[in-house]
Amino acid sequence: MIDLRELILDKDKLYPLLRKLKKEARLIAPVKNDHGDTLFTTIEDIDTTRIDLENQPQESLKPFFLPQQETVASYSVLNGEYTFTPPEPAQDTIFFGVRSCDLTALLYMDLIFSKPAKDATYYDRRNHSLVITLGCNQPFDNCFCEATSSGPYLEYGYGLQFIDLGDCYYVSAGRGRGADLLEKWGYFFREVTKKDQNRRYQLFLEARGQFTKNIQVTHACQKLQKETVAEEIWEKLSQRCYDCGGCAYVCPTCTCFSVDDMPQGRSNGIRIRSWDACTSSGFTRMTGGHNPIDRTRHALKRRFLHKLKYDFANHGKASCTGCGRCVDICFGGVDITTFIDLFTGQETP
C-alpha cells in the first residue's frame, strides 16, 4: 500500500501534539511504573507522565480489544421474563507507541473477529480507536518479527506509523483516521526531505541487522503444509508444558475464549467472555468426561499448528508476530521458537 501522506514531527512537538489528542479521546501509551514494568497506561496528566518508548511493553494491545474478562451482556430473570442487555459502548481511544508486531497482531484479530459475523464488542472498541505505531530501530532480546513479516517497520495496515530518526519522527499515514489526524493537526508537522528519507532507510537496514534470534518461521510454515510433525516432537514438548496458560495469555494473537454466566443475585447476572488456553485439558473436555485431546501427548499441538500451519494456509502468513513474549514467560522453555527449531531441524529432539 502506498503511503498517502508522509510528514516529519520534530521531537519537541510530540508532547504538544499528544496534549491536543488527549483532549479528544482517552490517550494510552507505554509508561514505566515504579517497579520497572512498562505497560500500556491511560495518560492522566501529560505534564508529569514520561512515556516510555525505550522498552517493550509487557502486554500487547489485546487486553484493550479483547479484555481478559469482558462483560458481553447482562441478563435478568424477573417475573418469568428472561432478558439480556448489551454492555456499555466503548470509549474513543488513541494508542500511541505501539510496536509493529502488536499492530500486526491487531490486524490479525480484525480478521478473526469479523468472520462469520462481526463481533459486536470487539468492533465497538475497534471502531472507537486509532493506533499510532512506532517502528522498532532496536529489536529486544527475544524478538524475531522480521521472520514473521511483522516488523521491524510496517509496510501497510497502520493508521499512523512513527519512525524515530533521532531528533524527529518520520510519520506516515495510512487511510482513514490516521490521515484525518495529519490533516487536523498539520501545523505541528513539516515536510519530509531527501535527507529524512535516506536516514529512515538507513535505520531500517540497521534494525534488520540487529536480531539476535534466527528463527526459521517461513521454513517451518511451508514444511508444515507438506509434512506431519513427528509424534516424538509433540510428546517431548508437551511433557514440559505445565498448563500455566501463560503463552496464550501474553500472546497478542491468541484469541480463544470461554463464555460463562455469573449470577449476581437471584434474578440477575452477567455473561462474561474470558481468555482461555487450548493447552488446557478442560478446553476440549466435554460434559461427561470425553476429551478428544490427550494433553499429556498433545498439549501444544493445537497451539503451534494453529499459528504456523492453518493460519499460514488460510491467511498467507503465520499469526505468530515474533514479539517474543511467550519466550519470556514459558516455565518449561517450550515456546514457539523451541518448536520451530526442533521441527526445522535446528535442534535434535
Place this chain on the structure above:
Amino acid sequence: MTQNFIPEQAIIRKIIHENEQISTFRLELTNKNLPFTFLPGQFLMLSVPHCGEAAISISSSPDTLPLIDLSIRKAGELTTAIHSMTEGDQVGIRGPFGKPFPMEDFANRDLLFIAGGIGLAPLKSVIDHFLFQSTTEDNAAQSITLLYGCRSPADIAFNEVITSWREQGVDCRLTVDEKDSSWNGNTGLVTELLDHFKTSSNTRSLVCGPPIMIRFVIARLSAMGCDDTSIFTTLERHMKCGVGLCGHCHLDGKLVCLDGPVFSLDQLKKLDVMEFSR
C-alpha cells in the same frame, strides 16, 4: 451482521418426558416476527438462566416450525437445570449453527439411520423431515431404516415417536446391551443389527452416538462396502460460541461448529479425529 452472545427469548411450550434422563423441550420464540429457520443437523446455543450456554442439536424437523424441539439428556449443570423447568418458563436460543445434513443428496436414497442413546436426537430431525416430504413431494426417501441401540430398555428415548415411525413405514430395529424382564427384543451392540442388513450403492448412512459406537459402526459400514462419501456422522464437541471464534471445538485445522458438526467419512478421513483414533 454482528454476533454478540445475546440470545433470543423462547418459551417452553411443552416438555415430553422421554425417559428418566432425557426430555424433549418444545420451544417457541416469543418474538414471532423473527425469520428463524433451520436445516436438519444444525444446532442451537441454549441459554438457561444462571447456567450459561450449551450446544444442543435440534431434534425436530423444520416442517414443524415455529416449534423447535431440543431433546436434552441430564449430564451437567445446565442440562440438569433445564430438567427442573416447567412449561411456560423462558430460555434463550442463538442459532442455528453448523453445516446441516446434505438433504438434497438423500432424496430417493435408502436412508439407514444408526443411533446410540441420545444420538438419535439430531437424526430424528432428518427422519421426520423425510416422512413429511413423503406425503407431499416426490424427492422423498426410497426407504428409511433405523437401527437404535441403548444400554438398557430404560435408556431408550423417543418410544412414542418410534411407534409412530413404524406406523409410517420406517423399519425400526432396537437393541439393548443389558435387557430387563420386560424386554423381548434384541440384545447386543447396535453393530450386530447390521449383521441382518444389506446395503447398496444407493444407501446413505447417518450415524450418531457415543464416540466409540461411531467408530465401530463406521468401520462395519466400510467393511460392508459402503463408500466413504455415503457415510455421515454428526460430532459432539465442547462449544462456547457456535460461530467459530472461541476455539474449543477445534478439529485438526477445522472447527466443528463451522465445518461440521455434520461430516462425511470422506471428510473425516483427512483429519485426525478422536472418534477414529486407536
Place this chain on the structure above:
Amino acid sequence: MTNSIGELVGADVLLITGSNTTETHPQIGRNILQAVDRGAKLIVIDPRKTDIARQAHIHLALRPGTDIALINAMMRVILDEDLADDLFISMRTENFIALRDYLHRLDLSELAKITGIDQATIHEAACIYARSSKSVICYCLGVTQHTCGTNNVQAVANLAMLTGNVEKKHSGVDPLRGQNNVQGACDMAALPAVLPGYQNLADMEIRSRFEAVWKCSIPATTGKSLTEMTHNGKDGAIKAMFIMGENPALSDPHLGRVKETLNTLEFLAVSDIFLTETAQLADVVFPAASFAEKGGTITNSERRVQICRRAIAPIHNCRPDSHIIMELGKRINCPGMEFDNDAEIMEEISLLTPIYGGMHYDRLAENHGLQWPCPYRNHPGTEFLHKYYFARGKGCFTITEHQEPFEKTENKYPFTLVTGRGSYHHYHTATMTRNSRRLVRECPQALLEINSEDCDNLKLRDGETVELRSRRGAVQIPIQITDRVKPGTVFSSFHFFEVPINELTVDAMDPQSKCPELKVCSVNLRKVAHD
C-alpha cells in the same frame, strides 16, 4: 536455600529430592530446566514419576521412607571411587572419620534392596553428583515429612559436605520452602524454640533485649509445634486457639484427632479470607484481607525479603493480619501494639534481628529486596551462604541410619499411601483455588493415583470409586490408573473436603522437628458397590 535461585541455572549437576519442583515451585523448576537445556545433569529422587522426574537423566524411584539408605549408599560409592573432596573435609568439617568408618561397614547390596533401586543406578547417580564441583541439591517436603525427617536433612548435608559442594556459587543445599512466606514466618520465630532470627530463646541476654523493646517478660520454655497443638486432644492443656490462615481441619494428619481437639476447645478463633473447614468450627471468625488488599514483606526460599504493596483497598470489612493482631493486642493490654505503618514494623524487626539488621523499607524498595544475612544498613545482602565458614564454625558430619517409616505395610494394609499437592491447579486445601471456575475445570476432583498392575490384580477400571482405608479412617475416592506410582504405592492430594485424605494419615512425628510423617502410611483399598 544456601544458594540464590538464579545460581541454579549455572549448576552442572542438580540433585532434586523430595520435590515436585515444576508443580510446586514453578520459577525454580524453570531455572532447573534452563540448567538442563544448558547441558546440566538432572537427578531426581522421588517415589513418583513426577513431571520433573520425567526430565531427569536419572530418576531414583525409591521406596517411600528410604532416603537415608539411598544417600548413605551414594556416599559409600563416593568414598569407594575416591571422589570425596579431601581438602574441604579437612579444612571445613569435623567428625568425618566416624562417618567414614560407618559407611565402610554398610553393605551396598543391602541398601539397594532397602531402597528398591539397583546398585548400578545408585553408583551412576553418586558419581555424577560427586564428579562435578557445581552440584546443587534441592529438597522439599518429600524429605522432611517423615519421622526421620531431621536425619534425612542431615544425610543431605553430609552428602554435600563430603564432596565440598556447599561453599561456592552454583553448589549448595537448597530447601525449597512450601509457602511464599514460610521462610519469613520462620525468620520471625513462628516456631516454638527460637526468637526472631533464630536467636536462642534460652539465652537470657537475648531475651532481655527483646523484653526491653516489647515491654513484657518472655517465657524461656519451648512452646508447642503445630502438630502438638492440633493433636492436643480433648483432655490436653490447650483450652483456646487462634488460627490464622491455616486449615488444619483438612491439612493436618490424623484428622480424627484434629477434630477432637478443635471441637473440645473452650474457644476457637480463626482468621482467614474464606470460611474454611477450620473456620466453620470457630466461635469467632475474623475476615482477613488477601494478598492484594494488604502490604508487608515476604521472604522467599532464597532468603530474599521483598516488599509487597497493597493493590486494592480491603473489600467489605476484611482487615490485614497486622491490624487484627494489633487490635487484639490492644484489647488484652499487650504493650507495643501501635505501629503506624509497615515501615515502622520493619524498623523494629531490623533492630532486634541481626540477619534483618539492614532491611529498611527504603532499601527494600530498590532491586527487588535484599537477601539475609544483611546485618547493617549498608550491607548488600548475601547471595550464597557458608562462603568461608558455617554458622557453627565447621560443618559437622553426623551418622544417620536408615529407619523404617512409623507404619509399615502388612497383609491387612498392603499399600503405601503418599500424600502431596497433586496438581498444578490447587493449592493447600484449595480454599482459594476452588473459587476459580477455570482451576476447578482443570482439576475438578480428587483422584487416587494407582499403578495399572495393581488395578489388574484388583480388577479395577479407570475412574472407578474405591474405598481407601487406614487404621485411622477411610475415604471414598475415584482412581486414576497411571505409571506415575510404582506397584504397591498409591498417591492422593489433600485439597478436597469431600475426600479428606488426612483422615487416613498418621500423626507420628520427627522427634526434633515435630514434622508429621505425611508421606508414608499404610492403607488397603477395595471396590465400592455400584449404585
